[in-house]
Each structure stands twice: as C-alpha cells, then as structure tokens.
Amino acid sequence: MKFQKKTGGKPFVPTASLPDIIFLLLIFFMVTTVLKxxxxxxxxxxxxxxxxxxxxxRHVSNIxxxxxxxxxxxxxxVPQSEINAIGTLMYEKRVADPQLIxxxxxxxxxxxxxxxxxxxxxxxxxxxxxxxxxxxxxxx
Amino acid sequence: xxxxxxxxxxxxxPTASLADIVFLLLIFFLVTTTIxxxxxxxxxxxxxxxxxxxxxxxxxxxxxxxxxxxxxxGEPIQIPYIQNEIRRRVQxxxxxxxxxxTGKKTKYEIFIAVVDQxxxxxxxxxxxxxPEA
Numbered sequence: 001m002k003f004q005k006k007t008g009g010k011p012f013v014p015t016a017s018l019p020d021i022i023f024l025l026l027i028f029f030m031v032t033t034v035l036k037x038x039x040x041x042x043x044x045x046x047x048x049x050x051x052x053x054x055x056x057x058r059h060v061s062n063i064x065x066x067x068x069x070x071x072x073x074x075x076x077x078v079p080q081s082e083i084n085a086i087g088t089l090m091y092e093k094r095v096a097d098p099q100l101i102x103x104x105x106x107x108x109x110x111x112x113x114x115x116x117x118x119x120x121x122x123x124x125x126x127x128x129x130x131x132x133x134x135x136x137x138x139x140x
Numbered sequence: 141x142x143x144x145x146x147x148x149x150x151x152x153x154p155t156a157s158l159a160d161i162v163f164l165l166l167i168f169f170l171v172t173t174t175i176x177x178x179x180x181x182x183x184x185x186x187x188x189x190x191x192x193x194x195x196x197x198x199x200x201x202x203x204x205x206x207x208x209x210x211x212x213x214g215e216p217i218q219i220p221y222i223q224n225e226i227r228r229r230v231q232x233x234x235x236x237x238x239x240x241x242t243g244k245k246t247k248y249e250i251f252i253a254v255v256d257q258x259x260x261x262x263x264x265x266x267x268x269x270x271p272e273a
Contacts, residue, residue, distance in 0.1 A: 025160060026169065029170060054180070106248050112244060
C-alpha cells in the first residue's frame with residue numbers, strides 16, 4: 001500500500017475571522033451593560049456600614065426625595081400635593097414587573113413625615129421590596 | 141525619456157491588525173462603562189392592611205425624637221450602642237421584633253443610622269411605626 005505524501009506547508013491558525021469574533025464580543029458587552037438612564041435629583045445620601053448590593057439593575061425603580069421636599073419618580077417630578085399619584089404609578093410598574101425593587105434615594109436632611117407618606121404609597125401599590133440607597137461609611 | 145512601466149499588483153488593505161484595533165475598542169468600552177451598582181439597606185415593607193398581633197413582651201420599642209435622641213425601651217441610648225444592646229436582647233428573647241417609631245421631623249439620616257445598627261446586629265425583624273404627630 002502506498003501512502004500519498006502530504007504536501008508540505010507551513011501550518012497556521014486562520015485569523016481572518018478573529019476581528020468578527022471580537023466584534024461580536026464588543027456588541028455583546030454593549031448590549032448587556034445597562035446604562036444609567038436616570039439623572040434624578042440632587043441628594044446627599046446618608047451613609048451606613050452594613051450595606052448590600054442591589055441584586056439586579058433591571059428591576060429597579062428609583063424614587064428621589066430631595067432636601068426641599070421635591071419627589072421624583074424615575075425622573076418624573078411628583079408634586080407634594082399629588083403624592084397619591086406615586087401609589088398609582090408604582091402600582092402600574094409593579095404589575096408590569098412583579099420583581100420590582102424600589103430604590104429610595106433620599107437626602108439625609110429629609111424629615112421622616114415625608115418618608116412615611118412615601119412608604120404609605122408604596123404599601124398601597126404593593127411595591128414592598130425597598131432599598132434605602134446609602135453610601136458606605138468608612139469606619140476608623 | 142523612458143517611462144517606467146508600472147508594475148500591476150493587487151491592492152490590499154492589511155487586516156492583520158484589525159483584531160488588535162477591535163480589541164482595543166472592546167477594552168475601552170469595558171473600562172469606560174461604569175456599572176453603577178446601587179448599594180443600600182434593603183427592607184421589606186408590610187403589605188397594606190396587614191396587621192399581626194405580637195405578644196407585648198416580644199416588642200422592643202425604639203423611639204427617635206425630632207432632635208435625633210433615641211429611647212430604647214424607655215431608656216435613652218447613644219446610637220452606636222444600639223447594636224450590642226440588640227444582640228444582648230436577642231439572646232434573651234429570639235422572637236424579638238423591633239418597632240421603630242420616629243417623630244414627624246426626625247431626620248432621615250438618624251433613622252438610617254438606627255436601621256444600620258440593627259442590620260449590624262444581624263437583626264431583620266424591623267417594623268416601622270407611623271410617626272407621632
């Protein structure tokens with residue numbers, strides 16, 4: 001039996017499709033990163049030691065409460081007189097996304113009376129998973 | 141005059157470095173996208189209208205007044221000492237529930253500091269009572 005002699009040639013890895021693969025990677029990362037879409041209000045958050053990360057970014061709704069009492073729900077300003085609108089709006093969000101977590105970004109100077117009113121609205125809307133946004137306190 | 145004949149050769153764009161360029165792009169995007177992770181204190185609010193009766197002995201009241209002074213079961217306490225006090229009381233009574241009651245004008249910062257103390261004591265059964273008028 002006679003074997004055909006292999007044609008001698010330099011072995012090489014085909015790199016022609018490498019840019020395509022990396023492009024795909026690039027596009028994957030661009031699509032999956034959730035960019036910050038809300039600008040919010042000017043708040044200076046309180047700080048705490050025992051803080052946890054929010055599990056997901058996709059199921060988060062933000063409520064801002066600034067020092068002067070302005071309330072903003074996902075970048076929509078809610079007048080103090082129409083605080084009941086929060087409950088209605090949150091209820092719609094909650095129906096659309098049952099895993100909703102409400103992140104409360106509240107200025108440290110805000111009085112508890114206002115916060116309780118917001119709590120009341122969230123309870124009415126059945127949006128019970130909340131998260132008080134805080135900064136990390138560095139302990140010396 | 142002699143005109144040199146042009147050599148005909150295939151025009152080609154060098155693509156060998158394309159992969160490197162795209163890698164650079166990828167790394168640039170990876171570095172510049174700041175994944176702003178929300179951090180904070182998670183809490184579960186009770187559902188509307190949901191009330192549970194708890195034996196009085198299992199309730200530990202924390203009162204915070206408008207000036208940020210804290211009373212724990214009627215005794216004044218400094219905020220940093222709450223953690224150890226809670227740990228001690230949980231050891232005595234595992235069914236403990238802490239009820240935090242604030243004044244209407246209590247600063248949110250104080251409230252968070254107290255909740256943080258409870259969380260530091262690995263305590264999660266927190267109830268927030270409506271503020272006193």
